[in-house]
Amino acid sequence: MTTPSQTVGPFLSIGLPWPDGPTVVPLDTPGAIRIVGTVFDGAGNTVPDALIETWQADPDGHFDHPDDPSGPLRKEFRAFGRCPTDVDGNYWILTLPPGAIPGQAPHIDVSVFARGLLNRVVTRIYFADDASDPVLSSVDPERRHTLIAQPTEDGYRFDIRLQGEGETVFFDV
Template sequence: MTTTASQTAGPYWHIIDHPEWADLRRGENAAMAGTTITLTGQITDGDGTPCGDAMVEIWQAGPDGAYEAGFHGFGRCASDDQGWFRFTTLKPGPVPGPGNSLQAPHITLAVFARGLMNHVTTRAYFAAEPLNEADPILALVPEARRPTMLARETAPGVWTLDIRLQGADETVFLDI
């Protein structure tokens, strides 16, 4: 009996990569009021090697905290050769949570990469946001692991969230 190597299909991100989708201020969002931000980060594997063949999708509420009401909150981009992704968007507002709670402003990220049979999902919360303390989803994450979900402002209006797919300092991923 002969065995064959195990492998995943793809990645074929170049087929579905539309660089303009990394700017959520496009189209109908261009005239929307709000604070323009950049969300960037580097995706690395368990060894710390950059994942230059990943794709990131984001979903977010608009500046008013609504998922509808005219803001197109979906974006997609491929990582570059060093695993970096970059989105330009409007900073989301707080959104209603379970019960009568309020979720802190956040951006949901899905990462598709080599070696993953299914994508992984996390959130980028904004460091120093007062509502983080009461966010019902973030409260479920052990305090020592929360920094893996906190984007830090590395320059005015530029927020960085590095994503580690496994190993030491692995990003917290959500089971959704």
């Protein structure tokens, strides 16, 4: 029998999501982008009970953190999103494109919680292969594509593969 002390899921759907969790900005925000994706397990099956959390800088490169001296966040920009996957393993986040922060390319930090994981896994969404970013450039070039979102009609697609062929690069934090 699985218990909460053995895995971080499937207990996530009980209390962690909230109705506007996926909307980092209001639906009618000019310039908003929609990031969609699917979470896959090691066998290539979709994960219907995962939880995706995002944290990012606003378009001006400001973080919602007391140690960020660069200024306040934009109005109506939460900087944090949370979306459970649906029965088909899909998630979405509505946000503004992140700005660059000193020494790093624009990116969104992502935590993934799912059944079978003892701890969350952490990755990043980048919007281009930017060799000037020290984190992205430290990743094996053969695997770097797993961190780069693909443009769509109304935003970007970022699938997450928890293990196996095409596994998303995760960081030890």
